Structures are given as structure tokens and as C-alpha cells.
Amino acid sequence: MSIAASLRLPRLPLSRRERAGYAFVLPCVVFTTVFFLVPLAMTLWMSFNHWPLLGKPNFAGLANYLDLLHDESFWSALWFTTRYTLVVTPAIFLLAFILALLVHRAVRFVGIFRTAYFLPVVIGMTTASLLWWWMFNDQVGIFSAVLMDLGLIDEPVQWLGETNSALASIVVMVLWKAAGFTMVILLVGMQAIPQDLYEAARMDGARWLQQTRFITIPMMRRTFALALTMSVIGSYLAFEQFFVLTKGGPMNSTISVVHWIYRASFTYFKLGYGAAMSVVLLLILLVLSVVQMYLLRDESE
């Protein structure tokens, strides 16, 4: 008993209540272990192997990681994903902040507005991408047709045919799809600001712009950090929008990291190499999560 205690092992025997506790959480533990922790360990292990889809894997040490260092496609995918993140995050944030300001008041119909701005969030990214892929189409798409009818363009535009306009098109689609989500996050932050701050400011003659600048924005610093980091994390994992809208083209210029991992693993069947890239992606996201937790830390502690 004393040895067990000194080793900090659980005190034995367990009480009935403790055993019941283990029994209740056991199914969750089993699922998380079998379908998450084990595959996670396998990803790590696979990244040190040459691993074909069929046939025997063989140990390769750091070979996959060394290949990765010299793989231009991977670095360009990483750079493209970063660029996409840097463009889409502020865009979503700005639109969402405006939307949140609009729907942050108790007026008639505001519930309808909120619902409408949020609705695209619950549509799947694949479905949304296919929908916009259709609207962006130069033959049957609505955008080119309307612009031509208005006389703004002379012939249909290949929105997705050129890298920069493809990126811009995807950003527009993602704005539509994701702004509502950030809007709600910001709205929650706005509504947590004590109303008497605004009343006091009004007493002092602060105008709306000043109230926004000196009360709303400073009081929402943590909410801003949350919204921005969530959006960065989501953008680094972007896949469907590129897979559907551009298929990585033109000339592989819009391949995101997840798309490239998918391709390496399931088009070229280099599973070990895909695993090595997954590990890199995982590390990037862990760093982002740590940054998020740092920014959101409770300053009172």
C-alpha cells in the first residue's frame, strides 16, 4: 500500500462510486483510443516508413521528411494555403464585424437578418462549392451572364481559370459561407459588454464612432482573437473549396496542404510520405492552437 502510494498509483481497491465513474467514461475512452489516438500514433509511425497502398512497408528513417524539404510542390501548397489564409481571414473578419454591428440591436426583423446571414454556415462546404462552381461557370453561370447583360463585360469570364481570379472567386464563396459563423462569435462578444459603459459614454457626449472605437473594440479584444484564430485554423485545413472549384488548377497553383496530402496518399499512393506531410500539418495546427490559447488566456490569473 505504501509503495503504491509512493508511486502515486491509484488507491486500491477502488470504491464502488469510482468504478461506476470509470464505467461511464469507458465507451468514450475506447472510441477516442481506437479511432483517434491509435491512428495518430500510426500516422507518426508511417511517416518514418515507405508505405505503399498494397504490399509491405519498409522502414525509411527520416527519408520522407528529407524528401519533404526538397519537395517544391509541398512548399508551394503550404505557401498557397498561407496566402489564402492571409487573404480570407481579414476579409471574413471585416464582413462579419459589419454584419454583427448590423444585427446587434433589438429592432424588428433583426432575427430574420441574423438567420439569413448565418444560413450558409450549415450548408456543407462541398455542396456550397458545387453551387458556386456552377455560378462561376462561363457557359451557364449567372455571374458572367448578368455582367454581360449589364454591358460590363464583352465575353464570359473564366473566373476560375487564372490563379488570382480563382483565389478571389474562392474567397468570395468562402465569405458567403463563413461570415455568418464569425458574425455569431462577434455578436456574443458584443452582447457581453455591459450596457452602462455605453450609457456613461453617451453622458460624456461620445458619438457612435467613438463608442465603437473606445468601448466596443477594446472590450472585444479576446473575442477578436478567438474569431481570428478560429478562422486561421479553419483556413489552414481548407480542402473542399479547392478540390471542387479549381481541382488545384490552373497549373497546380491552387493546391492547399490538405489537398496535396490527399493527392500524395491516394493518387500517388505514397502513404508514408503523406503521413510525413500530415505530421507537419499537425505541428502547424498545434502551434496555432497554442497561439490561440496564449491570446485567449485569462489575464486575471
Add this chain to the structure above:
Amino acid sequence: MSDIVTNESLAYSESVPAATAAALAHSARARFTLSRRARDTLGGTLYYVVCVALTLIFLFPIAWSAFTSFYTPAEAMASPPVYWPSRLSVQNYRSLAEYGHGIWRYLWNSSAVTLLTVALTLVLATLGGYGFSRFRFPGRNIIFVVILATLMIPFQSILTPLFILLRILHLQDTLIGLALVYTTFQLPFAVFMLRNAFDAVPREVEEASLLDGCTPMRSLLLVMLPLVKPGLVTAGLFAFFGSWNELLAALILMGDAKNFTLPVMLLNAQSGHMGAVNWGLMQAGITISILPCALLFLLLQRYYINGLIAGAVKA
């Protein structure tokens, strides 16, 4: 006097977004000699113009696709597109019924996987959430943190091993296998949600039932469960949207076309038949895949938003 007002608001709308201008015009400060009521009406009108315009923009793609799905196939494929159909038709839905293994097959696949995921997630998260909330046992906090920490690891990075693992478990290319994987992805949020829900139930409620001789399981099912219903609805909704809309895992884990879920089937329809895309069929498919999500959200949005808030507060 009204000239000054117009210039003033023009200046604003150049430097700040229209929304801000609207709210500015609406703010209650007596700067202009224009009557308060006139100013409020002006600002109010501008506010509603902006909000309604945005509403139309946000709803347009969904409405346009749904509308086009009722065009005749020929008009749905017309180039340039037809703004107003000569007549309505359900032919696109008929074609969809015969596409590949038939839309009913894909609908069944998606529904089966989704409902199984929702059910499993709720059962596991109820048990787990209750366990973490009401019982003390060695390692409790560590186990809880590990389950939550899986949220920080992108599931995209473990799909290849899952593919191999399902093969070993003889669950490869099965709807059950996919549902088990989805359940695991949904667990951390659901357990978190349910633990919070159980935490919010006063201990006395449960203690009374235990004193009456209930086992913990009976107490959970008869006394506690009805009290955490909102948490269950929220966790269930997230599991629904997550699995109904998921593409990448389904793409990797499902090989046989007859096991495809709706998103994978739609992706196949995108590549078209001999290079020609059946646009009307695509819109019918898109509409069908949006419909359950939109309906569930409209009916239960309070619970969904509560989930977002809980997640935001946690972070």
C-alpha cells in the same frame, strides 16, 4: 439644412462602410437641427435597405439553385443561362433518381451514417458527460483533457491510418465503419457540451433519487436525462451537420460507388458524363443536400447558436 445632412452622410459613406453610416445616422445625438424623428426615419430606412440587400445576397445562391432545379433539363443547361423558365419540370429530380445507383441509395447512405453517428454520439457523450460531471476517480481530469485535446489535432491528418485500421477491423467500405469514425470526431465537443449540461443540474436533484434507491444508471436515465435535453439537442445538431456534410473522410474510406454519401455522389456528378455536366441534375442534388440542414437549422437554431456560444466561451 438638408444639404448639410446629405453631405455629411456622403462623407461618412466614403470613409466607412454603409452599415456604419446607417448606424451613425441612427445614433441618438442632437447635432443637426433636423428633427430627431426625421433623422431616425432616414437612418432607419438606410439600415433596412442595407440589411434587406444583404439578406437577398446571402439567400440568392440557395434560391437560384433550388429554382433552377425545377427548370427543364434543356433550359437548365442553356448557355447563356435562362433567367425565367418557360415552364417548370421535375425531370431533373427524375434523372437524379436514376443517377448512378439512384438518389435513394445515396440518401439512404447519408441518412444511415448520419443518424447512426448522431445516436452513437449522444449515447457515448451522455454516459461520458455524466461520468466526468458527477464522479470522482483517479485520472478523471487527464482523461477529460485528452479527449478534448483531440479537437486541436486535425482529423485530416489521421485519415490514412483510419483507412488501414478499418481494413484490419473488417469495417472497410461500410457505413458502420464511417459512422464510427464520424462519432469519434464528434465526441470531444459532445462530451464537453454534455458535461457542462450535467454540471448545471443541482446535485440535490440527483441525490434525492439516489437516496430513493436508484442506481446511478437509473438516476441518469429517469431523472437527469430530461434535464439535459438542450445539451443533447445541441450536440446532436452538430453531429448531424458534421456527418451529413463531410466529404474527405467519406471520399477516402468509401471505395464502392454504392456506398457513397451525398457529397461524394455530387462530386462524381461534377465530373459529368463524357465531359458534359448535367446542370439541372446537379441543382436538384444540391437542393436535396441543403434541404435537411436548412430545415433543421431553421427549427432548432437556438440550440445550434447555444453550442457556438458554449464553444466560444470555453475557448
